[in-house]
Amino acid sequence: MRREGRRSVGVEGAGDVAVVNTCCVTHEAVSKSRQAVSRAARTHARVYATGCGANLNGALDGLAENVSVVPGPSEGLPAAVAGDVGAIACIRSEHRLERTRAFVKIQDGCSFSCAFCVIPLVRGGTRSRSAAAVLAEIVRRAGQGHREIVLTGVNLGCFRDREASFTLPRLVREAGAIPGVERLRLSSIEVNHVDDELVAALRETPTVSRHLHVPLQSGDDGVLRAMARRYTAAQYLAKLAPLADFNLTTDVVVGFPGEDGEAFGRTLRLVEDAGITKVHAFPYSPRPGTATAAADTVAPAVKRERNARLRALSDELSRRRWESRIGTTDLVLVDRPGRGYADDYTPWLLDGEVGALVPARAVGLSEDGILAVAA
């Protein structure tokens, strides 16, 4: 079995084993996780359900008898599952996975306390890997042929290695300078952590991708306060101003308790004013154990309507970004047949060998991305 894998593999002599890494960040995520576990339980002899859903009381109750729910911090899960399965087989760490990008975890957990968020309860407080371990993994991944490295975690800006005097900006600079790393991205960053030092590291490290995902959640100060997000709409705008040429994407919670039409309108305006090009919109659902567990004041139909409007705006802003790229050239990392991503993480459609970085010129638009030819 793959230590950190989500997909199952056949295990000779031990029957089929599936590990399903679940999510509980929204009510919908729990439903989908339960469906995924149930599907796996029909086709595998043993199923291990891990991840956030396994740590939320009751979220994975009542599943099939061949399902084992494995709670606990993420660091201990591979050993816990492997210990239960028994010594079978592992993909050797030197194995070259057929991927163009590698996701390297630098920290886990979160010590913030956003009113709607269950993550600190199920993932625990923030803790970081050592800088040495992270950098060694990146060296190994680059050696395996991964061209792009994505630094991941729950709250990346909280990354600290005090003994080695590392914070995120220094990690970005050193990771980006590792031979073989052609592109480096952050999976996401809280706006509170976008400071001069990080902006300088992003700008001055040549391999850093011109893309940043910065969760907004709301563009209304009253809603942001109620969410305990610790910034205002104006601060969000000001923090992103030095990155105006980056391709900026975000998350928004729609229908948080107390969000009225005017507050939602301010969110739409801020998304546009901040130069965001893609919004992941999540209808609010109360999560057990959170500060707003008992509050859900916006009607489902209103949430759906706001969600649809936000998605429509997101589509329009993506299209504008893509249009602005027509006639420009960029290096496209081809990650599947006929498609890849430019340096700013816009999708470019062109032919090229999967895993190759192809110099390309944007020549037009389609529904799925920017039409491009080799330059």
Ligand code: SF4
């Ligand atoms: S910063 Fe993110 S993970 Fe942490 S509590 Fe807030 S929404 Fe949740």
